Amino acid sequence: MLSLACESALAAVADAGLEMGDIDGYCAYPGGLVGGAGFSGPSSYQVIDSLGIQPDWHAAGAEVPGQLGPVMIAALAVQAGLARHVLVQRTVAESTLGLPAQSMSGGAIAGDFSFLIPFYAVSPAIWLALYATRYMHEYGLTQEQLGWVALNSRRHAARNPRAVFRDPLSMDEYLSSRLIATPFRLYDCDVPVDGSTSVIVSAAGATSGLRHQPALIESMGAAMHGRPLWDQWEDLTTTASRDAGAQLWSRTSLRPQDVDVAELYDGFSFLTITWLEALRLVPRGGAGAFLDGGVNTDLDGRLPLNTWGGQLSGGRLHGMAFLAEGCQQLWGDAGEHQVTARPVNLVAVAAGGGNTCGCLLLRRPG
Amino acid sequence: MAAWYLPIPDSESEPFWNAAAEGRLVYQHCRSCGNDYHYPRARCPHCWSDQVEWRDASGRGTVYTYSVVRQNPMPPFRERVPYAVGIVELEEGPRMMSALVEARPEDIRIGLPVEVVFEREGGDDGMVVPRFRPAR
Numbered sequence: 001m002l003s004l005a006c007e008s009a010l011a012a013v014a015d016a017g018l019e020m021g022d023i024d025g026y027c028a029y030p031g032g033l034v035g036g037a038g039f040s041g042p043s044s045y046q047v048i049d050s051l052g053i054q055p056d057w058h059a060a061g062a063e064v065p066g067q068l069g070p071v072m073i074a075a076l077a078v079q080a081g082l083a084r085h086v087l088v089q090r091t092v093a094e095s096t097l098g099l100p101a102q103s104m105s106g107g108a109i110a111g112d113f114s115f116l117i118p119f120y121a122v123s124p125a126i127w128l129a130l131y132a133t134r135y136m137h138e139y140g141l142t143q144e145q146l147g148w149v150a151l152n153s154r155r156h157a158a159r160n161p162r163a164v165f166r167d168p169l170s171m172d173e174y175l176s177s178r179l180i181a182t183p184f185r186l187y188d189c190d191v192p193v194d195g196s197t198s199v200i201v202s203a204a205g206a207t208s209g210l211r212h213q214p215a216l217i218e219s220m221g222a223a224m225h226g227r228p229l230w231d232q233w234e235d236l237t238t239t240a241s242r243d244a245g246a247q248l249w250s251r252t253s254l255r256p257q258d259v260d261v262a263e264l265y266d267g268f269s270f271l272t273i274t275w276l277e278a279l280r281l282v283p284r285g286g287a288g289a290f291l292d293g294g295v296n297t298d299l300d301g302r303l304p305l306n307t308w309g310g311q312l313s314g315g316r317l318h319g320m321a322f323l324a325e326g327c328q329q330l331w332g333d334a335g336e337h338q339v340t341a342r343p344v345n346l347v348a349v350a351a352g353g354g355n356t357c358g359c360l361l362l363r364r365p366g
Numbered sequence: 367m368a369a370w371y372l373p374i375p376d377s378e379s380e381p382f383w384n385a386a387a388e389g390r391l392v393y394q395h396c397r398s399c400g401n402d403y404h405y406p407r408a409r410c411p412h413c414w415s416d417q418v419e420w421r422d423a424s425g426r427g428t429v430y431t432y433s434v435v436r437q438n439p440m441p442p443f444r445e446r447v448p449y450a451v452g453i454v455e456l457e458e459g460p461r462m463m464s465a466l467v468e469a470r471p472e473d474i475r476i477g478l479p480v481e482v483v484f485e486r487e488g489g490d491d492g493m494v495v496p497r498f499r500p501a502r
Contacts, residue, residue: 114373115405118487118495120435120465121451122371122443129433130453137431137476179436181451182471229405231453231463236431 001093004196012198017211025083027070030062038097065222066352067319074201090320094192129181132270134236145288149269157309159336188269193315221248228355240357245278263322300341319351369488404460425482468499
C-alpha cells in the first residue's frame with residue numbers, strides 16, 4: 001500500500017504540472033496504525049520518507065471533520081503561509097488487509113466503544129442502519145428509494161473504467177441482494193478496495209503556470225453541534241453533516257440551486273441521503289422522492305450525483321475520491337462520466353457520517 | 367483472557383459495570399442542574415458540575431430505533447445472527463445502545479416497550495451486560 005500511496009502522489013504532482021520538490025506540505029487521513037493497517041494505509045512518515053518530501057507543514061489524524069479533514073487542514077496551512085503546495089492523501093488496503101471491525105477482534109474494548117461493542121453494535125453498518133431505520137420511520141423513505149442511491153452509482157460506474165462494479169444493477173437485483181443489517185442490503189454497503197487518492201492543495205498565489213485552472217475552495221463546512229457519539233446524537237435522521245452543511249452555506253453568497261454536480265459520500269447508501277439534505281440540495285425528508293427513478297441524478301439530470309460511481313460501485317476509497325472527481329468535473333477531465341449537459345461551474349463535495357463530517361464547495365476561478 | 371468484545375472498565379465506567387454485575391442498570395444524574403445522561407463523565411456535560419451521581423434506572427424504556435443484523439463474520443456474533451440491536455430510550459430520558467433479546471426480529475418495532483435483563487457474556491471470567499427484551 002506504500003507503493004500505491006507513492007504512485008498516486010506522483011500522478012497527482014505530474015497532473016498538477018508540479019515537481020515533487022515543489023511539495024512543501026503533507027496531510028493525510030487517518031495516519032498510521034489507526035483501525036488496522038488495511039484501514040489506515042501507510043503512516044505519513046513512511047510516505048514522506050519514501051518520496052523525499054521536506055515538509056514545512058504536516059498533519060495526519062482521524063479525529064478531524066471527516067475524510068476531507070486533511071484537505072481543510074491543508075487549506076488552512078496554505079492560507080496561513082505555512083506551505084505553498086500540500087500533498088493530501090487517503091490510502092486504503094481493505095481489500096487485501098481487511099476492515100477495521102475485523103482488526104478490532106484482537107483485544108478487549110476500551111473507552112467509549114465500551115458502550116457499543118459489548119451490546120453487539122460492532123460495525124459502522126450497524127450504527128448507520130439504526131439511523132436509516134429512524135429516518136425511514138420519520139420520513140417514509142422506502143427501500144426502493146434507498147436502493148436508487150446504489151442504482152444511480154452503478155449506472156455512472158459503467159462509464160468509469162476504474163470502477164469495481166460496472167455491470168448494470170436492477171432494482172430486482174438490489175431488492176434480492178442479501179440483508180446485512182436492516183435496512184441495509186449488500187449493495188447499500190461500499191466495496192472494500194486497495195487504492196490511493198492524492199490531491200494537491202495550493203496557496204491561491206502559487207498556481208500560475210500550473211496545468212489546470214485551479215478548483216477554488218469557495219467555502220468549507222466542518223461544524224459538529226451535537227454529542228459526538230453514535231447513539232447519543234439527538235436526531236438520528238441526520239448526522240453532523242447537518243451542521244457542516246449549514247456552515248458551508250453561511251460562508252458563501254452562492255446558493256444550493258447553483259450547484260451543478262454533487263459528489264456525496266456513500267460509505268453506506270443512506271449517507272448520501274443525509275448529505276443531500278444537509279447541503280440543502282433537496283428539502284428535508286425529500287431525498288427519497290428526489291432519488292426515486294434516477295432521472296434527477298443522471299448525468300443530464302437536475303443534479304448529477306456521484307458521477308464516478310461512488311464508493312458503492314467505484315470502490316471504497318474513503319472520501320477523497322469524491323474530491324478528485326469533483327475537481328475533474330470542474331476541469332472537464334472526467335472522461336466518459338463527464339457532465340456535458342450543462343457547464344460545470346460549482347461542485348459540492350462531502351465526506352463522512354456520524355460525527356465525522358466535512359464538506360467543500362468548489363468552483364471555477366473568476 | 368476475557369472475550370474480545372467485552373470492555374476494560376476504567377475509572378469512569380467501572381460503576382456502570384459493577385452495577386450490572388449486581389443486576390442494576392444505572393445512569394448519571396447531575397445534582398446541580400438535574401441533567402440525566404448516559405456515557406459516564408466525571409463532570410456534567412451540560413453544566414460542568416462535578417456533583418454527579420449514579421442512579422438506578424427503572425429498567426423500562428422504548429425502542430427508539432433498531433436494526434436486525436443478518437451478516438456478521440466475527441465470532442461470536444457469526445453464530446448469533448440474526449440478532450437485533452437497538453437504541454433504547456430509558457424511562458428516565460437517556461438513550462443507550464443495546465442488544466434486543468428474547469424477541470423474534472419481525473416483532474421489533476420503533477416504540478416497542480422493553481425492559482432490561484442481564485446476561486453473562488464470556489463465561490466464568492466474563493462480565494454481566496444489560497440487554498433489553500419486550501416488556502412483559
